[in-house]
Amino acid sequence: MALEFEAGGLDRADVRALLAEHLSDMFATSPAESVHALDLDALGEGAVSFWTAREDGRLLGCGALKDLGDGHGELKSMRTTADARGRGVATALLAHLVATARSRGWTRLSLETGTEPYFAAARRLYAREGFEACEPFGDYALDPHSVFLTRPI
Template sequence: MSDSFWFTEGGLERPEVHELLQAHLDHMAANSPPESRHVLDLDGLRQPDIDFWTLWKQQQLAGCVALKHWDHTYGELKSMKTANAFVRQGVARYLLDQVIAECRERGYQCLKLETGSMAYFAPARQLYQNHGFVYCEPFGHYREDPNNVFMSLKL
């Protein structure tokens, strides 16, 4: 990413972030059945076990990402979303790299995630595989679901 981007913790109070997160919720509603959706809303992202970051280019929101702390061994990638104006510009890759670095700094042994199994989610799954994630069993409160896949990156 060029120097004109800046990454910062927080931002849940900003209207631009609300709009991006609503778009994320809308996309999940259009592409996943209700029982298979595990996307967090604003209240979910404000929980004490969640850290949230945003990426900006000048005053324009480029994307966001969250990390859920499960225990001292692993975290879960949550709510990673690129703003439409920044799709295919490396934003998702940058956000993922930042979260992986944070997990390493915390001493986690792995980073896990849940995403959809449908075609809509194929680009996300490919991004994760390109970063070394492998498919794994459900973790935490998740259960087997044909609409979801689970992935893990050993750190």
């Protein structure tokens, strides 16, 4: 698999469709007050950098990094297309995002994901890649529908 990572792309129809699917699934799975996925406007803000993963031009996934300051970043909007699942796309995308965060001089990367069974595969991926449970960070508060994870980079 030869993945190509591209910065940006929020204006592309396939990216917008994948992000709409992502938000729809988040609201279908978690209570609205526990959905922390970013919409298109928030993904375009200055503190957020967004990437896509493509194979032969076909969108397979996306992810973003949010600069929290003081060398701390947050992983946001990790999503793969249905036909990309089980092919290692999420692992490769996560590796790209971690390497990018490291190249920026960040020393810690954190994330929030859900507690529901729907998020089990994501939690397994993050645990495999060295993320461990932590307290809420940034603007997050304790929430029974959220798991907070972090790792040094």
